[in-house]
Amino acid sequence: MPNAAVKACSNCLVHAPEMAERYGNTPYMERLSHPGSEFLAALPKAGQSYEEACRYAPNLTFIGALSVDGLPARPQPWLRNLEPEAVRDGRFGEIMPEDEFLGLMDFCDVFDLIWLSLDFAAGVKGKLKARNFWSPEQLARLEKGRPLAEIEAECREQHALPLYFGGRVVGCCRRGHETDENLSAHVLLENIASKATSILAMMHLLRNSGLPPGEIDFVVECSEEAIGDMNQRGGGNLAKAVAEIAGCRNASGFDVRAFCAGPTAALITAASMVAAGARKNVVVVAGGAVPKLYMNARDHVKKGLPALENVLGSMAVLLTEDDGESPVIRLDSLGKHTVGAGASPQAVTTALAWEPLEKLGLKLTDVDKYAPELHNPEVTVPAGAGNVPEANYKMIAALGVMKKQLERGDIEGFVKERGLTGFAPTQGHIPSGVPYMGHALEEMKAGRLKRIMVIGKGSLFLGRLTNLADGASFLMEKMAGGAGQAAAVTTRDVEEVVLEALGDLAAALNR
Amino acid sequence: MDLANQQRVKDAAEKFGADNVIVILGSSDAEGAGIYAETVTAGDPTFAGPLAGVALNLPVYHVFEDVVRAEADAGEWENQISMMEMVLDPAALAQAVREMREEHGQSVL
Numbered sequence: 001m002p003n004a005a006v007k008a009c010s011n012c013l014v015h016a017p018e019m020a021e022r023y024g025n026t027p028y029m030e031r032l033s034h035p036g037s038e039f040l041a042a043l044p045k046a047g048q049s050y051e052e053a054c055r056y057a058p059n060l061t062f063i064g065a066l067s068v069d070g071l072p073a074r075p076q077p078w079l080r081n082l083e084p085e086a087v088r089d090g091r092f093g094e095i096m097p098e099d100e101f102l103g104l105m106d107f108c109d110v111f112d113l114i115w116l117s118l119d120f121a122a123g124v125k126g127k128l129k130a131r132n133f134w135s136p137e138q139l140a141r142l143e144k145g146r147p148l149a150e151i152e153a154e155c156r157e158q159h160a161l162p163l164y165f166g167g168r169v170v171g172c173c174r175r176g177h178e179t180d181e182n183l184s185a186h187v188l189l190e191n192i193a194s195k196a197t198s199i200l201a202m203m204h205l206l207r208n209s210g211l212p213p214g215e216i217d218f219v220v221e222c223s224e225e226a227i228g229d230m231n232q233r234g235g236g237n238l239a240k241a242v243a244e245i246a247g248c249r250n251a252s253g254f255d256v257r258a259f260c261a262g263p264t265a266a267l268i269t270a271a272s273m274v275a276a277g278a279r280k281n282v283v284v285v286a287g288g289a290v291p292k293l294y295m296n297a298r299d300h301v302k303k304g305l306p307a308l309e310n311v312l313g314s315m316a317v318l319l320t321e322d323d324g325e326s327p328v329i330r331l332d333s334l335g336k337h338t339v340g341a342g343a344s345p346q347a348v349t350t351a352l353a354w355e356p357l358e359k360l361g362l363k364l365t366d367v368d369k370y371a372p373e374l375h376n377p378e379v380t381v382p383a384g385a386g387n388v389p390e391a392n393y394k395m396i397a398a399l400g401v402m403k404k405q406l407e408r409g410d411i412e413g414f415v416k417e418r419g420l421t422g423f424a425p426t427q428g429h430i431p432s433g434v435p436y437m438g439h440a441l442e443e444m445k446a447g448r449l450k451r452i453m454v455i456g457k458g459s460l461f462l463g464r465l466t467n468l469a470d471g472a473s474f475l476m477e478k479m480a481g482g483a484g485q486a487a488a489v490t491t492r493d494v495e496e497v498v499l500e501a502l503g504d505l506a507a508a509l510n511r
Numbered sequence: 512m513d514l515a516n517q518q519r520v521k522d523a524a525e526k527f528g529a530d531n532v533i534v535i536l537g538s539s540d541a542e543g544a545g546i547y548a549e550t551v552t553a554g555d556p557t558f559a560g561p562l563a564g565v566a567l568n569l570p571v572y573h574v575f576e577d578v579v580r581a582e583a584d585a586g587e588w589e590n591q592i593s594m595m596e597m598v599l600d601p602a603a604l605a606q607a608v609r610e611m612r613e614e615h616g617q618s619v620l
Contacts, residue, residue, distance in 0.1 A: 033559075298557065346594040384543030391539060391598060398597035411597065 004271035004282075005326035006476060008209035008318040009438030011062050012093035012200045013425065014101045014288060015054075016193075017047040017310040018164040023189060024293030024309070039301055044167075046300065046307040048079075050097045053311060054086035058376045061423040062313070063090030068439045072421045079306050079378050092438040093204040095311070099124050099165050100131075101196065106171075107141035108196040108245050113188055114163075115154065116171035121145030133203065135247065145171075161185040180230040190290045194225045195241055197314035198287035202246040205283060205316035216318075218279040219243045219253035222266035223286045224428050227255070242285060251283075259463075260373070262286070263434040264456030264472040267317060271329040271474070274319045282319045286434075288312025289427050296383035296426065308379050313430035317437055327444040327478045333359040335455065335473025343469040346402075349395045352455050352473040354403065364400040367418060367475070369440065371433035372455040374424040388431075392455070393419035432456040437476065444478040451477035512550045517560035520551050524567050533619065534571040535579060536608055539599050544573055545607040552615035570619045573608040575601035578620040 021027055021043055030040055053059055057078040060066040065087045066074070075081035088094055096104070103124035106114045116124070125142050128134055151172045154160040160172040173192065176183035198221060206213055221239035228235030239253025256266040263286050270282040290312070297307040322328055335352040342348075357364060372392035380388055397414040400406035406414060424431035433454040443449035458470040512520075524532050534551045538544035546556060548571045555562040572579050575596070580588065612618060 298559075342591070344591040344595075345598075346591060349594070384540050384546060386540040386543075394598040395594065398594045401597060402594055408597065 002275040003328035004274035010204035014312040020293030020310040025291040055082035058423040064092035065090030118145040120170040194287035201314035201316040213247035216248040222262035259458030261456035261458035285316040371436035541607040548611035
């Protein structure tokens with residue numbers, strides 16, 4: 001069966017503490033209900049600074065400045081043992097500061113929704129240009145800005161939301177309609193932030209792959225935002241909006257939504273299109289989620305810990321036709337959580353980890369590394385959600401015990417050998433296992449890793465339409481001998497058999 | 512405990528009466544289980560949800576407590592829950608909920 005090659009990956013972070021403080025859902029709701037609370041008063045000083053974010057080991061692992069195997073060896077807790085040097089750029093992407101991000105949002109905006117002040121726009125344009133990363137066409141999209149008084153009036157009189165940097169207003173996000181709540185400034189701020197972070201990941205992906213933007217022929221976007229107006233609130237195609245600003249003139253696209261399992265579902269969708277020959281070079285991309293910024297900050301502040309959730313995450317993966325050399329996404333056995341599978345952890349783990357391996361005659365120990373929900377435990381443990389990836393590994397190992405592939409005493413060793421330390425920001429779909437693909441790609445190319453399983457899980461109950469569990473999984477592996485060659489031989493074999501049969505038939509008819 | 516679940520527990524207690532409701536928790540984290548148990552007995556300690564300042568004093572158990580297990584079908588327990596017994600720390604989870612129940616709730620099993 002043909003597969004799709006994983007050609008390149010990117011992972012990026014945007015440090016956005018001021019956006020987190022005002023528009024992350026937890027502080028935003030707190031400001032509405034308890035504007036004078038101790039939590040809100042403590043929050044500004046609790047967040048990591050940009051320099052600290054660039055010295056924080058899980059962040060450096062995410063962008064590929066630190067190896068995923070090296071993370072557990074770094075002194076812990078990481079939040080109290082920052083790395084000696086701040087690193088902005090890693091092999092997969094960067095950690096962008098908030099002022100540049102506001103500039104990026106401005107040049108991603110095509111409806112004059114983002115206004116920046118004159119001096120701020122000028123300063124940030126210089127910073128973006130100095131990066132030598134953005135194209136002249138992209139930089140030319142950054143507007144010269146407006147007087148601060150106009151921005152303040154827009155916020156005061158027209159329901160625009162102020163944008164901050166350094167504790168002062170430097171711009172605003174305007175509403176897109178007078179009465180449509182789907183086009184309110186708040187919703188549009190979230191959507192433009194998602195678009196902008198997607199574009200950051202897309203540009204790093206293009207740089208990492210060496211492929212010109214014009215060579216991309218399809219984009220599948222898989223964040224958790226709904227793009228649309230009151231008549232079609234989830235109408236979509238953020239993918240095409242991202243492709244436009246990234247300069248992918250020959251691309252079309254669409255969006256895939258499946259809560260936190262979205263990226264896994266999108267990769268299966270994209271790989272299927274590539275393997276079928278329907279599309280050639282397909283990018284799967286996901287931007288960050290403003291509402292999830294400072295989601296668990298209440299617990300972090302209460303415990304005197306740094307509030308770590310002030311970074312937006314984004315990622316992208318390039319899939320191309322199987323060349324027989326690159327690692328592939330295997331399409332001959334995919335993990336699927338069916339409607340009838342059940343919602344217990346046991347049922348979900350069986351559907352996503354056990355069944356796809358059983359179909360191929362493989363054991364749980366035939367997978368070198370599992371990449372499920374890769375949440376950074378320093379964020380989730382103080383919030384009472386436990387160590388999410390570790391819990392996943394224990395579940396897979398425990399299932400192995402029940403299936404008699406492992407002894408009970410093997411659980412700890414299985415977790416250590418085949419698990420990963422969580423390093424992804426708690427941005428819903430971002431920790432979905434996919435951020436490990438860049439690391440895995442490098443390890444597979446170096447011959448140090450053969451097969452991984454990427455597992456995405458979604459919480460469908462949040463949308464109040466079903467209580468079903470959900471998830472999807474796939475195997476990424478370096479095929480022995482090259483799957484592409486194997487597929488070509490099979491095709492030739494089939495042709496020969498068919499021609500031989502037709503020849504026999506013709507001979508029989510002539511007789 | 513998220514706000515929607517607090518409301519569901521509050522609604523159930525009002526509709527059926529506190530004497531006719533038992534809360535069974537499946538939380539995987541002992542600290543979280545303790546907070547959930549506190550929420551449905553003494554009230555929401557974070558003062559963020561519908562149970563802020565509302566002491567329902569409900570009987571609350573963790574699914575891993577022996578008295579709950581004794582009520583369950585053995586086959587279903589094997590199919591649905593036994594794997595998680597290997598993954599989690601059942602004794603710590605049971606203790607966290609038991610302590611809160613004994614302090615603020617009721618023991619009815």
